Amino acid sequence: MEQFLLGLAIVCSIAGLATVALLLFRQHQITQGLRRQNAALTEGLNRRDEELRHLATTRLPELMESLHNPAVVVSGPLHDPQELGPAYERGVKELMEVFAGSVEEVQSRADKAAKATLRATMRGVQSLASEQQLAITTMQERHDDPDVLEDLLRLDHMNAQLGRRAQATAVLCGSWPGQQRSASSLSDVVRGATSRIRDYLRVRVHSPVNAAVVSRAVEPVVLTLAELLDNAARHSQPDTSVEVNVQNTHNGVAIMIDDAGVAMDSEELAHAARLLTGLRSVDIHRLGDPPQVGFAVAGVLAARYGFTVSVDTRSPYGGVRAVVFLPSNLITTVPTDQEGGVPAAVKPKSSATARAQKTSAGAEAPVRATLNTTGRTAGGLPKRRRADIAKPSGAGSGGAADRPARPARETAAGLGAWQRGTRSGRAASPSEGGAAAPGLPAAPPDGASHEEGEDQRP
Numbered sequence: 001m002e003q004f005l006l007g008l009a010i011v012c013s014i015a016g017l018a019t020v021a022l023l024l025f026r027q028h029q030i031t032q033g034l035r036r037q038n039a040a041l042t043e044g045l046n047r048r049d050e051e052l053r054h055l056a057t058t059r060l061p062e063l064m065e066s067l068h069n070p071a072v073v074v075s076g077p078l079h080d081p082q083e084l085g086p087a088y089e090r091g092v093k094e095l096m097e098v099f100a101g102s103v104e105e106v107q108s109r110a111d112k113a114a115k116a117t118l119r120a121t122m123r124g125v126q127s128l129a130s131e132q133q134l135a136i137t138t139m140q141e142r143h144d145d146p147d148v149l150e151d152l153l154r155l156d157h158m159n160a161q162l163g164r165r166a167q168a169t170a171v172l173c174g175s176w177p178g179q180q181r182s183a184s185s186l187s188d189v190v191r192g193a194t195s196r197i198r199d200y201l202r203v204r205v206h207s208p209v210n211a212a213v214v215s216r217a218v219e220p221v222v223l224t225l226a227e228l229l230d231n232a233a234r235h236s237q238p239d240t241s242v243e244v245n246v247q248n249t250h251n252g253v254a255i256m257i258d259d260a261g262v263a264m265d266s267e268e269l270a271h272a273a274r275l276l277t278g279l280r281s282v283d284i285h286r287l288g289d290p291p292q293v294g295f296a297v298a299g300v301l302a303a304r305y306g307f308t309v310s311v312d313t314r315s316p317y318g319g320v321r322a323v324v325f326l327p328s329n330l331i332t333t334v335p336t337d338q339e340g341g342v343p344a345a346v347k348p349k350s351s352a353t354a355r356a357q358k359t360s361a362g363a364e365a366p367v368r369a370t371l372n373t374t375g376r377t378a379g380g381l382p383k384r385r386r387a388d389i390a391k392p393s394g395a396g397s398g399g400a401a402d403r404p405a406r407p408a409r410e411t412a413a414g415l416g417a418w419q420r421g422t423r424s425g426r427a428a429s430p431s432e433g434g435a436a437a438p439g440l441p442a443a444p445p446d447g448a449s450h451e452e453g454e455d456q457r458p
Contacts, residue, residue, distance in 0.1 A: 047079050048088060054078045055092060063096060064103050071270065107283070114284055115173035122170035126178055129163040157195070164196040164226055168297045171223070172282060177301075181218040185334045186246055186253065189213050193225035194244075199233035202241050209246045211253055212334045213326065220301040221326065224309065227294040228257050228322045236261030236319055243317075252327040260317035272311050278303025298324075306330065 081089040240260040278299035
């Protein structure tokens, strides 16, 4: 009996030990599983923390930059989305979409507010420039002293540059060019653009075309060419020239501007191409310091009026070639004079007549764009002499383009003599019915407007 009980006790002890061992083994397995699960969760949390840091420090800033610079590529997640979990990845995508929408809305509001402020400011500047232009013109008609006229011509040119910069800024901010002009020949359009830049003496015009730009596109084309010419002159050596060639095509006219400056690299060309399309709103906060508005303004005007501008061709002089292509719907016949049917673009004009008609498209150049410095006056100011910037088509050796340049004092003296003769003629034989006296130019051509401060929709 005792042996039986002892055996039973041993069996129960063995069974108990086996049970305890089994329970301990099971507990160990459970513990190991929990530890692995805890480690996996910890690693997942670490991955998500790293992903959040990557999102805040890299992906979101790149996303913000890419909204106005398509060249910027937004980085992807650091880890495999399957490791982070589908729900987490969806949440990150939704966050980026909300962030992008908020940034676009804020940027749009800030851009509209800044453009509205600049537009209103530039209107005021344009208005003041127009008033100053009118005062200068009045003084040119009243004074006949050569030195005074020489200084007034210099002021006239500087005022034209001021007006162009204000006009370009206003256009970039959504305003219209501000001037409605009559149809003008391509020669007058190019000369008008040349007269609005500082280095006008470096511009050489070749291959004139017997065609004109329609009224609604004259001022936009003049402003576009002026910005491209100024850009070409500023980015090339001061002792080099800027060549302008006009070429007829089967469906329009191409105006090519070549400089001998530094060519643009692929990244700069891509950026310029985006600006010249005019399809994207220009961020005025990213135009540089000082602001570089030339390509942006050209793109806005090209998209608005239906012509194209490109700079993707290398100039034969090693610089950049800018091409303005005007389709056939923007080209018309050259306006003719009513008296003899002579094209207005080629009919000879006196210097005073050209100056009096400078409010028409491109007419600033005949006087202002053909002056060069030579010597100084008694007061220490630089004198200027005439220097033709464009040789007429067909002009050969000994022609007008090959004649020696006239001193600025002689030109100003001629203007003064013309004005004195006009006054004398008015006093001797008053005009009837308000008509202009003999020798006095009539009012500006149809559609010409002297006010640059008003927005006039073509």
